[in-house]
Amino acid sequence: MTAIIEIFIENWEAFLFATGMTLKLTAVSLVLAMVIGLVFAFFKISGSKILYSIAQLYITVIRGTPLIVQLMFLYFGIIQLVVLPAFWAGALALAIHSGAYIAEIFRGSIQSINRGQMEAARSLGMTYPLAMRRIILPQAFKRAIPALGNQFIIGLKDSSLVAYLGVSEIYGTALYAQAANFQPFETYMVAGCYYLVLVIIFTWLVNKLEQRLSVEQSEVTK
Amino acid sequence: MIRIKKLNKSFGSLHVLKDVDLSVSEREVVVLIGASGSGKSTLLRCINFLEIPDSGSDEISIMGQTVDPQKDNLNQIRSEVGMVFQHFNLFPHRSVLENVTEAPIFVRKLKKSAAVDMAMQLLEKVGLADKAKSYPDQLSGGQKQRVAIARALAMSPKIMLFDEPTSALDPELVGEVLQVMKELAKEGMTMVVVTHEMGFAREVGDRVYYMDEGKIVENGQPDEIFSNPKNERTRAFLGQLL
Numbered sequence: 001m002t003a004i005i006e007i008f009i010e011n012w013e014a015f016l017f018a019t020g021m022t023l024k025l026t027a028v029s030l031v032l033a034m035v036i037g038l039v040f041a042f043f044k045i046s047g048s049k050i051l052y053s054i055a056q057l058y059i060t061v062i063r064g065t066p067l068i069v070q071l072m073f074l075y076f077g078i079i080q081l082v083v084l085p086a087f088w089a090g091a092l093a094l095a096i097h098s099g100a101y102i103a104e105i106f107r108g109s110i111q112s113i114n115r116g117q118m119e120a121a122r123s124l125g126m127t128y129p130l131a132m133r134r135i136i137l138p139q140a141f142k143r144a145i146p147a148l149g150n151q152f153i154i155g156l157k158d159s160s161l162v163a164y165l166g167v168s169e170i171y172g173t174a175l176y177a178q179a180a181n182f183q184p185f186e187t188y189m190v191a192g193c194y195y196l197v198l199v200i201i202f203t204w205l206v207n208k209l210e211q212r213l214s215v216e217q218s219e220v221t222k
Numbered sequence: 223m224i225r226i227k228k229l230n231k232s233f234g235s236l237h238v239l240k241d242v243d244l245s246v247s248e249r250e251v252v253v254l255i256g257a258s259g260s261g262k263s264t265l266l267r268c269i270n271f272l273e274i275p276d277s278g279s280d281e282i283s284i285m286g287q288t289v290d291p292q293k294d295n296l297n298q299i300r301s302e303v304g305m306v307f308q309h310f311n312l313f314p315h316r317s318v319l320e321n322v323t324e325a326p327i328f329v330r331k332l333k334k335s336a337a338v339d340m341a342m343q344l345l346e347k348v349g350l351a352d353k354a355k356s357y358p359d360q361l362s363g364g365q366k367q368r369v370a371i372a373r374a375l376a377m378s379p380k381i382m383l384f385d386e387p388t389s390a391l392d393p394e395l396v397g398e399v400l401q402v403m404k405e406l407a408k409e410g411m412t413m414v415v416v417t418h419e420m421g422f423a424r425e426v427g428d429r430v431y432y433m434d435e436g437k438i439v440e441n442g443q444p445d446e447i448f449s450n451p452k453n454e455r456t457r458a459f460l461g462q463l464l
Contacts, residue, residue: 114311116307116309116311117311117313119272119307119311120305120307120311120312120313120370121313122272122297122300123270123272123300123303123304123305123307123374124300124301124304124324124325124329124373124374124377125297125298125300125301125302125325125329125377126297126325126328126329127297130328130329134324134328135313135324138315139314139315142315
């Protein structure tokens with residue numbers, strides 16, 4: 001126990017920096033993943049066979065291969081074309097990975113909105129994109145929040161794999177530290193605690209958001 | 223206002239509307255009656271192109287303009303034709319007021335203040351000005367349907383379509399919705415109403431169409447249809463209701 005506390009104290013600066021890196025990596029990749037997810041969700045519901053097939057292929061390949069393989073494939077693939085810093089290569093790979101799952105989350109939540117909503121919007125003269133943006137998506141997004149929150153937590157933890165591209169996020173920092181102090185058990189324990197705390201905070205935030213949104217709707221305003 | 227000739231509509235191999243002719247003049251209230259599955263709602267939905275008629279259909283003209291669903295801007299036509307649905311379809315994430323101002327602001331590009339003024343007048347008209355800030359969840363079925371009528375009227379439509387507007391309501395709430403519809407008719411709104419409320423059809427309708435198996439079997443003045451139906455099937459249908 002004392003060894004763990006020692007390692008915690010010795011490395012707190014490195015881990016604090018690493019936590020910032022993990023959060024940055026997670027935030028950037030998830031914002032990109034949301035955009036990718038939304039685009040491919042629309043491909044799937046577009047009614048176009050070509051777009052549907054493109055989305056289906058993307059989702060099948062991403063879901064069917066390990067993240068670490070995608071990460072390495074993309075990193076060494078991209079290096080052939082453009083020089084991209086490891087951080088951005090990692091963020092991009094994570095985004096492409098999460099995007100596939102988020103696409104399915106968005107598709108499901110959009111399709112779960114009653115058909116009558118779209119019909120009512122169209123009957124008022126709204127175009128399809130306007131009805132989507134003003135009427136369907138706000139409702140679908142709200143419905144997607146629990147599943148999105150879950151996906152975000154997975155994304156946060158998956159960002160640890162970017163350590164293998166040489167990015168000093170939490171897991172990467174633990175890798176270096178244990179190589180120097182020869183105490184892998186205690187060092188990984190510390191790294192694990194950092195992730196655990198981040199996930200707990202994040203879960204709490206998602207729950208708050210969910211509560212606030214459900215209150216907003218049933219709020220009695222008289 | 224509406225002229226439809228030989229309209230056909232199929233869903234896959236199911237032929238729902240067969241050579242339907244319908245014409246509605248300005249300020250006329252036309253009521254469509256018939257059993258479930260007879261095609262009344264589909265016909266109504268073809269008038270604002272929520273359903274696209276089969277390509278073999280002869281002609282649909284709305285407000286003197288023949289519409290080609292492949293080429294014409296259907297959004298433009300829909301914005302002139304209001305529709306009220308059986309299940310209200312209010313936007314649950316928007317307040318009552320926002321439900322009414324949504325389309326005027328985003329489709330008609332009205333200033334927000336002007337849209338709010340107009341919406342409040344319309345809510346006043348349907349007797350719900352005090353509910354402007356409520357959300358649809360907090361309203362009764364009858365109130366929801368009256369908001370839905372105000373929402374459709376906010377686009378200043380030339381024609382109003384009603385698709386079984388009272389069928390999802392508890393019996394004691396039907397009256398308040400019919401009352402609003404009667405007032406609209408009195409003001410001279412051109413209306414096409416699918417309903418099972420025969421009292422309303424008789425009192426407010428200028429012309430009643432009876433549909434069966436995708437065809438218009440008989441049409442005429444309400445008094446003729448109800449007291450002296452010529453067609454055997456019309457007689458059988460009305461007989462079941464009494």
